[in-house]
Amino acid sequence: MNFSSKLLQHAVEEFGRLPGIGNKTALRLVLHLLKQSDQEVGRFTQAIDQLKEKIQYCQECYNISDEPTCEICRSIKRDKSTICVVEDTRDVMAIENTNQYQGVYHVLGGLISPMDGIGPSDLKIEGLLERMRKGEVKEVILALSATMEGDTTIFYLYRKLREFDVEVSTIARGIAFGGELEYVDEITLGRSILTRVPYERNVG
Amino acid sequence: MNFSSKLLQHAVEEFGRLPGIGNKTALRLVLHLLKQSDQEVGRFTQAIDQLKEKIQYCQECYNISDEPTCEICRSIKRDKSTICVVEDTRDVMAIENTNQYQGVYHVLGGLISPMDGIGPSDLKIEGLLERMRKGEVKEVILALSATMEGDTTIFYLYRKLREFDVEVSTIARGIAFGGELEYVDEITLGRSILTRVPYERNVG
Structure with a gap:
């Protein structure tokens, strides 16, 4: 990306380090923060700094x-x-x-x-x-x-x-409640047959 | 969500204010930051604070x-x-x-x-x-x-x-390069026929 500002680039790079946040999303988030008031941005960064500092x-x-x-x-x-x-x-x-x-x-x-x-x-x-x-x-x-x-x-x-x-x-593994049999993967389905439980237990 | 910590909740709420970031994503990002070193988190919040402060x-x-x-x-x-x-x-x-x-x-x-x-x-x-x-x-x-x-x-x-x-x-509007005709929406397709250009211009 061709950044017009090193400060902007730096902030986008820092956001881009977060898991699941790509460069384009990072830029969108940073530009959003830029549009917010000083107080709002201060509250955002303080919440993170305080969490990191005081968490137990x-x-x-x-x-x-x-x-x-x-x-x-x-x-x-x-x-x-x-x-x-x-x-x-x-x-x-x-x-x-x-x-x-x-x-x-x-x-x-x-x-x-x-x-x-x-x-x-x-x-x-x-x-x-x-x-x-x-x-x-x-x-x-x-x-x-x-x-x-x-x-x-x-x-x-x-x-x-x-x-x-x-x-x-x-914890029990098997087919999720509401799950349709035909969409369940083979391993889960196979294992759930092997580890079947008496009907009375599932009702209870 | 049932937070075990007010500090955590506050940080997640602040992240959740960002556009496109839901509660679950916000929690994931905050927990990621918590795992990082103090320096790395400091660099993240400073990049944002500095951007907001010094941007022109x-x-x-x-x-x-x-x-x-x-x-x-x-x-x-x-x-x-x-x-x-x-x-x-x-x-x-x-x-x-x-x-x-x-x-x-x-x-x-x-x-x-x-x-x-x-x-x-x-x-x-x-x-x-x-x-x-x-x-x-x-x-x-x-x-x-x-x-x-x-x-x-x-x-x-x-x-x-x-x-x-x-x-x-x-700027010109019409069908994107590489776009297949059958997938183009009606308005774009209709307008691109009305605003057709001589072949020589598109080649140039």
């Missing part, structure tokens, strides 16, 4: 939090004997939205991915094992993506968690 | 510039007797990329759009007429979008420019 991670579950321990870990209504292991805070939000889960979480902060140079030591796995050692946990639910990285991480965690007296489960 | 508009053509007069207006290679009127700096970049235009520009900063409350006085039209009054301009090319707002602005400008001794033209 719950010392119990490593979820993003404004306080040393997050709201879920502090709540007396939550079942501390069940831990749901997730990749990041988005997954916590998604599960909370279902209103189906009353336990607590553990946020790994990523998945094992040798291709991206992410090994077990880059994730909050030691913190999870530390929670196991306290002996209060009865079940660990591994709610990770159904991808190669997710499966690798599940396998690694399963081997580590076997040492403790806890039940380890993974 | 060329006093001749109103294009975004780092100096009082932009590079194109300063260049002795450009033909100052031809002015191409465009909506914003993106159009200047697009036309410059074609390498087909040797004249100078005039950036309106928008299009007349009563629906959005944008009238002629919100655009840099007075600056354009000022340039006309100097008497050096021979041709004005109106290179505006083929939308209702573009057409409204073209009509308004045409009436204003008639008072001066200049040729006023609009």
